Amino acid sequence: MNKAIVMGVMAAVGIVAVGWFWHESRFYDAPTAPAYTVVSEDGRVAGEYRPPQARDILQEDNAEDIIYGMRLLNETSRLLPENVGNGLNCNSCHMAQGKRPLGAPYINTAGDYPKFMPRAQAVLDLTERINGCFRRSMDGRPLADDSKEMAAMKAYIQWLSKDLEPGQRVEIDNMEYFDVAQYTPNSTRGEILYALQCAACHGDNGEGMKDQFGDYIFPPLWGDESFNIGAGMARLSRAAPFIKHNMPLGVSLDAPLGQITLSEQDAVDIAAYFTAKPRPDFADKMHDWPEVSNPADARY
Amino acid sequence: MRGVTRTATALAVVVAAAFAFTQSIPHWFTPKVGAIPELDLHDPELIARGEYFARVANCVACHTAPGGEPFAGGLSMQTPLGAIYSTNITPDTDTGIGSYSYADFERAVRRGIRPDNVPLYPAMPFVSYMIVEDEEIEAMYAYFMSGVEPVVQKNPATTIPWPASMRWPLFLWQLLFAQPREFEPADHRTEQENHGAYLVEGPAHCGSCHTPRGLALQETALADDDTRQFLAGAVLEGWYAKSLRDEGIGLSTWSKEEIVDFLRTGRTDHTAAFGTMTNVIEHSTQYLTDDDLAAIAAYLKTLPSRRTYNDSWQPAEDFTTAQLRDGAFSTPGALIYVQECAACHRLDGMGAPRVFPALAHNSIVFADNPSSLIQVTLAGSRMPDTSHDAMTFAMPAFSHLSNRDLADVLNFIRTGWGNHGSEVTVRDIARMRRLVDNAPQHYVPTPQEAVHE
Numbered sequence: 022m023n024k025a026i027v028m029g030v031m032a033a034v035g036i037v038a039v040g041w042f043w044h045e046s047r048f049y050d051a052p053t054a055p056a057y058t059v060v061s062e063d064g065r066v067a068g069e070y071r072p073p074q075a076r077d078i079l080q081e082d083n084a085e086d087i088i089y090g091m092r093l094l095n096e097t098s099r100l101l102p103e104n105v106g107n108g109l110n111c112n113s114c115h116m117a118q119g120k121r122p123l124g125a126p127y128i129n130t131a132g133d134y135p136k137f138m139p140r141a142q143a144v145l146d147l148t149e150r151i152n153g154c155f156r157r158s159m160d161g162r163p164l165a166d167d168s169k170e171m172a173a174m175k176a177y178i179q180w181l182s183k184d185l186e187p188g189q190r191v192e193i194d195n196m197e198y199f200d201v202a203q204y205t206p207n208s209t210r211g212e213i214l215y216a217l218q219c220a221a222c223h224g225d226n227g228e229g230m231k232d233q234f235g236d237y238i239f240p241p242l243w244g245d246e247s248f249n250i251g252a253g254m255a256r257l258s259r260a261a262p263f264i265k266h267n268m269p270l271g272v273s274l275d276a277p278l279g280q281i282t283l284s285e286q287d288a289v290d291i292a293a294y295f296t297a298k299p300r301p302d303f304a305d306k307m308h309d310w311p312e313v314s315n316p317a318d319a320r321y
Numbered sequence: 322m323r324g325v326t327r328t329a330t331a332l333a334v335v336v337a338a339a340f341a342f343t344q345s346i347p348h349w350f351t352p353k354v355g356a357i358p359e360l361d362l363h364d365p366e367l368i369a370r371g372e373y374f375a376r377v378a379n380c381v382a383c384h385t386a387p388g389g390e391p392f393a394g395g396l397s398m399q400t401p402l403g404a405i406y407s408t409n410i411t412p413d414t415d416t417g418i419g420s421y422s423y424a425d426f427e428r429a430v431r432r433g434i435r436p437d438n439v440p441l442y443p444a445m446p447f448v449s450y451m452i453v454e455d456e457e458i459e460a461m462y463a464y465f466m467s468g469v470e471p472v473v474q475k476n477p478a479t480t481i482p483w484p485a486s487m488r489w490p491l492f493l494w495q496l497l498f499a500q501p502r503e504f505e506p507a508d509h510r511t512e513q514e515n516h517g518a519y520l521v522e523g524p525a526h527c528g529s530c531h532t533p534r535g536l537a538l539q540e541t542a543l544a545d546d547d548t549r550q551f552l553a554g555a556v557l558e559g560w561y562a563k564s565l566r567d568e569g570i571g572l573s574t575w576s577k578e579e580i581v582d583f584l585r586t587g588r589t590d591h592t593a594a595f596g597t598m599t600n601v602i603e604h605s606t607q608y609l610t611d612d613d614l615a616a617i618a619a620y621l622k623t624l625p626s627r628r629t630y631n632d633s634w635q636p637a638e639d640f641t642t643a644q645l646r647d648g649a650f651s652t653p654g655a656l657i658y659v660q661e662c663a664a665c666h667r668l669d670g671m672g673a674p675r676v677f678p679a680l681a682h683n684s685i686v687f688a689d690n691p692s693s694l695i696q697v698t699l700a701g702s703r704m705p706d707t708s709h710d711a712m713t714f715a716m717p718a719f720s721h722l723s724n725r726d727l728a729d730v731l732n733f734i735r736t737g738w739g740n741h742g743s744e745v746t747v748r749d750i751a752r753m754r755r756l757v758d759n760a761p762q763h764y765v766p767t768p769q770e771a772v773h774e
Binding site for chain 2 (some may be wrong): 117232270273
């Protein structure tokens with residue numbers, strides 16, 4: 022009798038222990054990331070897309086170029102002082118390593134260029150597009166077309182879409198260009214919202230915040246160290262959609278950057294407040310929108 | 322067969338005897354106070370003082386569910402056996418404590434016994450509140466009876482299954498671990514330090530989270546003693562409430578001014594509160610007077626380090642900042658850091674003062690127990706919302722990253738910039754992921770269920 026009880030108890034303990042170890046050693050891991058749809062040129066679904074992960078870079082033959090490109094996009098101002106005239110980096114605007122929809126991602130960039138740009142009234146290739154950012158958003162000078170730096174930035178951008186066939190596109194939006202004209206911009210209200218939701222990082226006077234090395238943690242939003250009047254971000258219709266989905270960051274639990282979605286009126290008011298602030302001139306402004314009228318929200 | 326019957330009968334007799342014995346315990350061990358003070362429950366000054374003491378005791382944090390009515394209860398607390406829920410302590414007479422006499426209130430707060438002679442779970446820190454002074458209990462009684470809005474909200478039942486849900490064995494727990502005691506000021510401490518000790522040991526009940534618990538879930542020390550276990554750090558719901566002793570991995574890297582700044586605003590130039598501490602600062606310590614905060618900081622800095630622990634913490638040489646700025650990303654950990662973390666925490670690991678916490682030389686990053694670092698990365702967390710800063714920042718949840726990615730990047734962080742923390746394994750991440758995924762739900766009734774009086 023006693024023996025049976027002892028055996029029974031031991032068996033039960035054994036089963037529980039084995040079960041526990043089995044349960045515990047099972048790989049309880051992250052769910053598979055949701056995929057974006059890939060469509061081919063004729064609009065048919067051609068597959069799925071997930072942004073490549075950081076560790077995947079090491080598997081690439083041109084890992085060194087991709088990493089250099091990643092660094093240049095993250096730290097443009099520090100690494101390319103000859104080409105950047107202010108405190109901004111490519112990734113000041115292109116959020117989360119260019120992987121975030123509605124945050125100006127690079128995911129479709131490699132395939133989208135050459136592309137017709139209304140501002141230039143011409144077809145621009147990727148090199149020209151990147152150099153447009155250097156001259157405007159980064160208030161500086163273009164990189165040489167055949168430079169190592171230009172090649173590296175393109176290598177990073179191409180890495181993001183390395184598995185796409187020519188003509189294929191990932192079904193994401195780069196930005197939600199809502200109709201800003203349906204709102205009446207109230208920059209007085211924008212100033213109040215700026216103080217509440219922006220100034221903690223970008224400074225009371227839009228001066229940004231620097232680290233111990235003098236590099237910008239948070240970019241300046243106006244003044245000499247900010248983007249010039251030729252930048253897209255200096256236009257209400259471009260700044261408001263960016264702010265709506267990307268600012269402020271680090272305030273919610275949502276990956277990757279803790280962003281929230283602002284109301285369109287809030288985004289318009291904040292954009293109206295800071296886009297109109299003093300900022301560097303753009304010397305080549307007379308060449309923009311040739312033979313067409315400049316858009317209403319352009320600063321020239 | 323006869324043997325089994327006999328054993329079962331004997332067991333039943335023992336249990337019945339124990340049960341009968343425990344029913345006598347509240348009558349002789351935890352009787353109601355005899356002398357009832359004369360109290361004007363509508364005296365605004367008394368109510369205001371009670372409100373302050375209730376802030377120090379942080380009643381509201383546990384007795385309010387996220388999004389629920391203040392003091393109406395419903396906050397779930399994880400135990401190994403199931404969830405228990407905090408109760409409605411608004412003065413509603415049916416579902417709250419509106420029918421409590423002063424003696425009922427005093428006994429519940431200090432001795433953990435309900436008016437119907439049922440023991441409270443020790444999640445209620447009555448062992449700490451036991452040393453709270455009479456005048457503070459009296460003022461709090463006035464506040465809860467007259468200063469708190471009554472809310473009709475029934476207390477949800479525990480999810481602990483029967484027979485573990487029976488409460489009468491808790492009487493025995495009380496006999497063992499909740500003996501009556503009073504606050505003992507120490508001669509070697511200044512008056513300010515003793516006041517801090519009173520607040521920390523008593524009303525502020527810091528030990529509830531920060532003191533390691535024993536097998537019976539009792540706090541292993543209720544005040545600083547030779548064991549040096551008081552406030553030596555403990556894990557609760559997967560958050561590591563760090564050591565608050567003046568030792569290397571404790572508060573040795575914190576100045577008194579930083580401790581005060583942290584308790585008042587929820588952040589310093591270097592770090593920020595998260596997890597459960599967010600509630601403590603948001604609901605309690607941000608309201609404390611300068612004197613009380615300074616006393617708490619002064620007292621904490623008197624707690625000697627545990628004997629086998631280092632008194633101080635020195636960072637190793639920082640190779641990481643130069644490595645990252647020079648682009649030497651040869652490991653997955655470094656690459657993941659740059660892609661996922663560096664935008665806010667920066668290549669120098671310094672974050673941005675009062676916005677994003679530093680990871681370099683941050684005592685929760687190099688803590689001997691990495692639970693908090695893992696959970697805050699997996700599940701994210703918010704800083705306390707206080708009146709001292711315009712914005713409240715948050716760490717987003719990175720549960721979409723694989724266990725391997727998270728282990729690699731956390732090891733990079735725990736050994737970066739001169740930090741020297743122990744290794745985090747893939748299994749550590751998996752275990753925390755399961756805990757986070759299975760966190761109990763708080764009870765917030767729908768508007769139909771909870772009707773204001």
